[in-house]
Amino acid sequence: MAQEQSWGTLPPHRKARFPIFFGMAAVIVFFGTVLFSIALIFLNHIFLPCYLPYEARPGRISLVFLVLSCPAYGFLTVAYILTRVGII
Secondary structure (H helix, E strand, C coil): CCCCCCHHHCCHHHHCHHHHHHHHHHHHHHHHHHHHHHHHHHHHHHHCHHHCCHHHCCCHHHHHHHHHHHHHHHHHHHHHHHHHHCCC
């Protein structure tokens, strides 16, 4: 019966592949977060308010924080990519 290998027992030539995969996954998550934040702005503050009662509509403070978070996540995405490439 073959023993399962954990991260610590993997041979070095197999460990080299994992950081590349994790780096790509992180970039996908960053881009997804930016796109999700933009979609949330459009959904909550442009499309849905006309269908919601006044009490259920999102407030301006949530719009401010969403608008601030989109460029912040975008900056983190670019910084992460530049760090992984080795420019920063």
